[in-house]
Amino acid sequence: MQRQNMIKQSNQHFDILVIGGGITGAGIARDAVYRGLNVALVEMQDLAYGTSSRSSKLVHGGLRYLEKFEFSLVFEAVSERRILMNIAPHLVNPLGFLFPVYKSSRRGVFTVNLGMWLYDGLSLFRSPKIHRNLSKKDVKKEEPLLLQSNLKGAPLYYDCSTDDSRLTLETALDAVNHGAVVCTYTKVTEYLRDDNGKLCGVRVVDQITGEQREIKSNVIVNATGPWSDKTRLLGEEGGDQRLRPTKGIHIVVDAKRLAVNNAVVCFHPKDGRVLFAIPWGDRTYIGTTDTDFQGDPGEVAATKEDVTYLLEASNSYFPECQLTPEDVIATWAGVRPLISEEDSEDESSVSREHDVRVRLDGLITIAGGKLTTYRRMAAEVVGEAIGWLRLTNRLPEIRKRGETDIEPLPGAVGWPEDDDHQKIAQQIRERAGSAISEESALLLANSYGMSGLDIADLVVKDASLGQVLVKGRPEIVAQVTYAVEKELAVTIRDALIRRTQIFFRNEEQGLHCVEKVADVMGVLLDWSDERRSQEISAYKEEVDRSRRWRED
Numbered sequence: 001m002q003r004q005n006m007i008k009q010s011n012q013h014f015d016i017l018v019i020g021g022g023i024t025g026a027g028i029a030r031d032a033v034y035r036g037l038n039v040a041l042v043e044m045q046d047l048a049y050g051t052s053s054r055s056s057k058l059v060h061g062g063l064r065y066l067e068k069f070e071f072s073l074v075f076e077a078v079s080e081r082r083i084l085m086n087i088a089p090h091l092v093n094p095l096g097f098l099f100p101v102y103k104s105s106r107r108g109v110f111t112v113n114l115g116m117w118l119y120d121g122l123s124l125f126r127s128p129k130i131h132r133n134l135s136k137k138d139v140k141k142e143e144p145l146l147l148q149s150n151l152k153g154a155p156l157y158y159d160c161s162t163d164d165s166r167l168t169l170e171t172a173l174d175a176v177n178h179g180a181v182v183c184t185y186t187k188v189t190e191y192l193r194d195d196n197g198k199l200c201g202v203r204v205v206d207q208i209t210g211e212q213r214e215i216k217s218n219v220i221v222n223a224t225g226p227w228s229d230k231t232r233l234l235g236e237e238g239g240d241q242r243l244r245p246t247k248g249i250h251i252v253v254d255a256k257r258l259a260v261n262n263a264v265v266c267f268h269p270k271d272g273r274v275l276f277a278i279p280w281g282d283r284t285y286i287g288t289t290d291t292d293f294q295g296d297p298g299e300v301a302a303t304k305e306d307v308t309y310l311l312e313a314s315n316s317y318f319p320e321c322q323l324t325p326e327d328v329i330a331t332w333a334g335v336r337p338l339i340s341e342e343d344s345e346d347e348s349s350v351s352r353e354h355d356v357r358v359r360l361d362g363l364i365t366i367a368g369g370k371l372t373t374y375r376r377m378a379a380e381v382v383g384e385a386i387g388w389l390r391l392t393n394r395l396p397e398i399r400k401r402g403e404t405d406i407e408p409l410p411g412a413v414g415w416p417e418d419d420d421h422q423k424i425a426q427q428i429r430e431r432a433g434s435a436i437s438e439e440s441a442l443l444l445a446n447s448y449g450m451s452g453l454d455i456a457d458l459v460v461k462d463a464s465l466g467q468v469l470v471k472g473r474p475e476i477v478a479q480v481t482y483a484v485e486k487e488l489a490v491t492i493r494d495a496l497i498r499r500t501q502i503f504f505r506n507e508e509q510g511l512h513c514v515e516k517v518a519d520v521m522g523v524l525l526d527w528s529d530e531r532r533s534q535e536i537s538a539y540k541e542e543v544d545r546s547r548r549w550r551e552d
């Protein structure tokens with residue numbers, strides 16, 4: 001499964017072409033191919049390059065929608081949460097959320113508890129676990145670092161955490177396994193039209209070679225998230241903007257400086273906005289901000305003001321820790337593709353619901369939504385695409401239902417019923433012997449599910465691939481090889497930011513292993529010396545961008 005093969009296969013006439021390789025586009029490609037359509041997906045960078053690798057990494061119902069009485073939104077999301085736990089159990093894991101209630105809190109313990117019952121009820125009591133109320137004493141045991149003064153108690157409820165990049169990647173790879181053609185680093189620059197003015201394909205530019213080519217398709221879907229206005233208006237002057245994008249950033253700190261056992265729900269002391277401190281193995285991340293954003297979503301980055309805002313919230317809830325900018329290991333910033341609502345007063349009140357529109361020339365645009373509900377949105381979009389194909393007499397024979405809700409993602413095939421990650425880690429160790437440490441084996445089980453065994457096989461063939469990429473960390477060289485051979489990775493950024501998360505988790509953000517990664521990828525992808533140094537520079541630039549806030 002390499003990019004070159006995908007590009008060769010894109011030289012055919014497709015039923016449906018999806019623009020955008022975020023979770024929305026990947027979900028649409030998977031749904032469409034499951035329905036029996038001939039599918040292509042093009043992504044201008046890497047899979048999950050956009051918002052889908054920059055979220056809060058939660059698969060959740062959105063407790064705060066209860067406050068706005070948006071019950072259907074919550075119901076939809078908690079139902080999807082259950083489905084994702086079933087089809088991607090290695091990637092979607094239950095996480096406790098502690099909701100501390102203080103004397104000064106807007107809602108008392110009773111009201112919050114009532115909300116929790118409603119939340120559990122909307123999931124038909126199939127939450128990962130039913131919530132419980134913790135007394136002040138229990139809270140201290142559960143979260144020793146949390147501010148205790150004036151604390152009244154705290155419900156502990158359950159949602160899920162995930163790895164957004166890998167969820168997107170596995171969704172796209174599953175589409176490929178079922179016959180979809182997925183071309184990364186392939187940017188759509190123009191729409192092609194037939195004699196009646198209807199869309200019949202796109203012109204793309206290969207972002208690696210600079211070559212241009214055409215891809216023909218009977219229907220085209222614009223699933224470009226925060227770029228969706230730009231993509232919809234491609235080739236037009238002006239035009240109406242349907243998005244009101246907002247920026248959200250996260251900061252990552254060492255769990256030795258701020259350890260939490262659950263995601264702790266905080267309200268910012270200045271403006272009362274909700275944010276979370278979320279446990280992430282040996283790290284904790286805090287987020288998110290929510291501010292209007294204009295500009296290129298590819299250039300979005302944290303500012304000093306954003307970081308200060310998050311540190312203020314953290315220091316008021318975890319006063320003993322007193323985090324400073326020096327504690328921040330990494331940041332990430334993303335743009336929410338929110339649908340504009342003329343009457344909304346502030347950014348946080350903009351609805352997260354999605355919107356699907358079919359243009360007269362056949363372009364279908366999906367905007368908005370959440371990572372959690374991608375599968376449902378995808379099914380809706382494919383329904384519209386099928387409608388268009390039927391209308392234009394080009395609908396091939398298809399299946400009634402895609403069954404994307406019951407078919408496991410690739411890493412979940414063979415995953416144990418009891419969801420025991422340790423058991424799979426043990427199998428990985430048994431396969432590779434001492435060439436893979438216990439810590440690395442667990443990382444492979446957690447990140448790749450059963451495909452972790454394929455990585456172990458690489459190490460069996462070549463023990464040097466079992467070496468860690470960064471001293472003291474669990475990520476191993478074989479992950480880079482696997483990323484290139486099986487996961488469509490073609491740049492160092494793909495490998496270190498989205499296939500592994502070294503960029504976010506390592507103090508040096510991977511700068512100490514970038515040469516090693518360049519060596520491995522260079523051999524596999526036949527890089528010239530020039531390409532190799534370009535790749536290293538591009539990675540370093542990305543690290544610089546994420547650290548630019550320090551210079552503000």
Ligand SMILES: Cc1cc2nc3c(=O)[nH]c(=O)nc-3n(C[C@H](O)[C@H](O)[C@H](O)COP(=O)(O)OP(=O)(O)OC[C@H]3O[C@@H](n4cnc5c(N)ncnc54)[C@H](O)[C@@H]3O)c2cc1C
Binds near residue numbers: 047050051
């Ligand atoms: C800070 C933050 C926190 C969030 N937290 C959560 C959360 O915890 N849980 C949750 O459920 N949701 C969350 N969300 C929302 C969720 O992340 C997004 O709704 C989702 O990732 C959007 O996915 P997408 O595929 O629509 O867009 P994207 O992931 O941005 O994908 C669009 C893709 O289109 C590509 N593209 C653009 N133009 C072109 C072109 N011309 N040719 C080819 N490709 C192109 C881009 O490169 C990009 O990869 C969060 C969002 C943000 C910003």
